[in-house]
Amino acid sequence: MQGNGFKIGLTIFFVGLCGFYLFPSVQNLYVNYKMGNMTQEERVEYQEENRQWLDQLDQNSLSLGLDLQGGMHVTLEVEVASLLSQLGINKDDAFRQALQVAERRAQNEDVSVVNAFVQEFEAENPDGRLSRYFRNENEGITRRSSNSEVQEYLNKQADQAVQNGIQVVRNRVNQYGVTEPSIQRQGDERIVVELPGVSERERVRDLLESASSLSFHLMANPNQLQESVQRIIDYYEPTAEDSARIAAANADDTTMASADTSASADTTEATTLTSSSGQQVQQAPDDEGTSLTEPGEGQTGPQNPLLAAMQPMPRQDAPLFGRVFASDTAQVNKLLSAPEVRKMLPPGIELMWTANPRLTTQDGREAFHLLAVQEEAELAGNVVTQASVQFDRQTNEPKVSITMNSEGAREWDRITAANVGNQVSIVLDGRVYSNATIQTRISGGRTEITGLESRTEASDIVTVLQSGRLQTDLNIISERTVGPSLGEESTRAGFISVVSGFLLVVFFMIMYYRTAGVVADIALLLNVILILGILAGFGATLTLPGIAGIVLTIGMAVDANVLIFDRVREEQATGKTLRAAINAGYEESLSAILDANITTFFVGVILFSFGVGPIKGFAVTLMAGILASLFTAIIVTRIIFDYMVEEKRMSVSYG
């Protein structure tokens, strides 16, 4: 047994680590089982009480792939060709032809649109300079810039367009309200979006594919807006009948409602303390806002559903409709989308969310503002030629400096002149990135946004201005959706396969190798736990092909032990003692085991690098399976045999 201390320690360490990573998943299973036994109300209450803990559990659990839990998997591609077309000035036939060929080549070959475009252009026009199409002093592209400089600039623009696309997609997905969406960049021009549990295919497609562009909007008159706010709140005010009916129907609900009210009163306090909005005005103590929240508080009847989800924030200086926690935005969207309600808004006014949370509470909840913006844009974002973060010379506060082209500057002059004192907003894709009060008439096209909270806020606005001024077109190039029932069926099929495969192999091994077979089976069980632990630890998702990988591993993992045991039998046949035979068996078969597994591991690596989607899941479990089986078959079984033979002096049967 000497010298095994390290091996035992290692085994305990790995198993402990896997246990640590798998613990949330097991807990999650148990909680779901428990919740399955509850009544509807009990479940809602339980979820409310333990929301944070449950969210955390979900996050740390081994996640199921979309093919198992149902959902949509969409691959989007940014149309770089249209971007080049937008960037280009003085376009002629040579430009258009190169672009056309480049688009076709990018479709059939492994080359990006930008690089294909530059190659095509250079091939057709050996002396041609690309700089004549893309002159842009602010980006350092002058008439004398070389083609490779232009190429670098175009690649940068394409890259920014993809980043911008990701931002746009993220906003839209958040607006749509999906739990645990995944939005990732793939390669140069693609974005992969995974939306678990989503089944409204058509809506999601429209949501993802619609074009986005940046624009400047004037905003609603704050006073006029507050009248609308009051009217809409009144609209949702429960009538006396409602109160009586609901109060009679369920006494439990009443207690819950009042508990809710006190909670929202708490958060009101918190917001005043940590208010992070750029506007300097504080709420007055006799503010109308306090009186607005009252209807829900005093009564024991039903609550105003709008006030339950949203906190109105009347302001004299900003057209602010209200503040809403991220978890409630879907509910507010629903309430405010009713046609009668829309009619109560001032004419030509639309409600838009801020792109970034304007408040984060101490426990990490984020709140967004709902702003009233004029539907019609005053100015398109493509007039912006430059945007940068600067610092005030005196106060050293960050500010955003914007330069517009001559056409935009003229318009801007007119707009600002007519609206001094009003607010204007920068809107990208239906979300407000910044809203500021116009201080003076701005002539000459140079604008500054001041009074910003932080450098980050300033650079966020600059990013939006720079990347959003061009229209980013996103196309769906691949889509996979799986309905929840099919997903459930696949999960069941996978589970049955794993269990029956495992049992049969276990049975076979005991039949064939007797005692040694039992040891190999212990290793096999540990192997499956290790694979799941590795997957959970690396945050991988379990897909159906991934489960197939586990089943396959169960069959192939015993191979290492088969090699060892057969060798032990051979050594025993030559007359060696059990102990010597075991030693020789492990030593002599090691090279074959390693060679065989390393090559298979390479196959897994290659599969992982070239595969897409679920295939990656298969490759991951295959690789995890090889690592786990090497460990359990060589080290764990050896510890057990050593213990049995040397410590307990047992005679082990190899069948």
Add this chain to the structure above:
Amino acid sequence: MRLFEDADYDLIPNRRIGYIISGTLLTLSVISLLVKGLALGIDFRGGMEFVVGNTTDVPTAEVRSVLVEPLENEPEVKRFGDTGHLIRVSSEKEITAVENLVINTLQQEFQDANIQIEKTNVVGPRFAEDLKRGAIYAVLGALLVIFLYIMVRFEWRYSLGAVAALVHDVTITLGLFSILAGIAPFSLQIDQSIIAAFLTIVGYSLNDTVVVFDRVREYVNLFKTEAFDEIVNRSINATLSRTVVTSVTTLIVVTILFIFGGEVLKGFSFALIIGVIIGTYSSIFVASPTIVELNRRLEQSIA
């Protein structure tokens, strides 16, 4: 239980039987691949695929015939599992439009069944092209890496033997896919998961081959006086028990996947079943004879 414990079969001396079997299978496969070709799945061809559920009582032919007119071309319709149908469409139209055409037509025509879309899969032409390229790179890359690894660990002869066995296995499995496509009651189209299965077959077959070669390497040093043919034959026999046991356990699990794994994994697990059988066979009858023949050429050229 002991199988093939003191195995002493004349496998290498009778390798010509293996040549005949392999030769026949290879010829049939290549002919079928050239004549009939492979049915490429949506991953590599592009197009749209819809699985509709609750169509147990609706005949496949009827599904096809009612869809021809609205879709303006004939879709491919197959049974999917026990309760549904798989509909493949190649259309230039937008996804949403096609999807609505399919579901609305079916719901109208078969009003008794509560037909619903269970699954969609859409692959654009450019994406399909990329997937195809990725698959080709993956297969070639795997073969190259394996060749190099074996060359480093063993000798070039062994490397050639291993790769010969791999090419043999993949060709025959592909050939069977080509021959059986349309005959088998499940989809045998080549898609990404089939490529994954092929690479797994490559890994498995190699695993088997490496174990035999490892023993050959050991015995070459142990039995210096014996002829190479005999050493190889002895090695195969010595590892025969292990070869069979591992094949059995692996076959158990892939058969279970085939039976219980659901419609999605049918083609995948079918490829694995074929692959495990052929891979086991090839390490004995293709890889080992190859190194014997190569050794023979080598000795002749020296002599």
